[in-house]
Amino acid sequence: MALVSVASATSAGAEADPVAIRAVAAASAGRYLVAAMGFAAFLGAVGLSTLQSGSFPRWTGVVALVGAVAFLITFLTAVVGLGEDSVFGYGFLPGILALVVWSMATSIAEYRAVVASARGPAPREAEG
Structure with missing residues (x-):
């Protein structure tokens, strides 16, 4: 939604008002900052x-904690203020990558557990 807002504000190209573009960018970034705090928690x-x-492999917990710290750094941008030297860009990408990796890894682990339990115990060979 923020990308659409920024794109429509800059659709005038070179004639776009820089003040309006900055206002739209600042208003749009707030949504990402709220999401970042939710993802961090x-x-x-x-x-x-x-x-x-x-319950899951240990490395998925570490990835989740790294993502939480990255999103926390992103949220701290609200305290410092949005600007050209904001850390927003530095924290959001690692956070999103950690969220995606964690989601995929835990989904695959849970799928494998469900498939293994649906198959039942492995048949034993007859002793003899």
């Missing part, structure tokens, strides 16, 4: 839970 909780319980 989510990934932090599942990362700690995974490391405590061992």
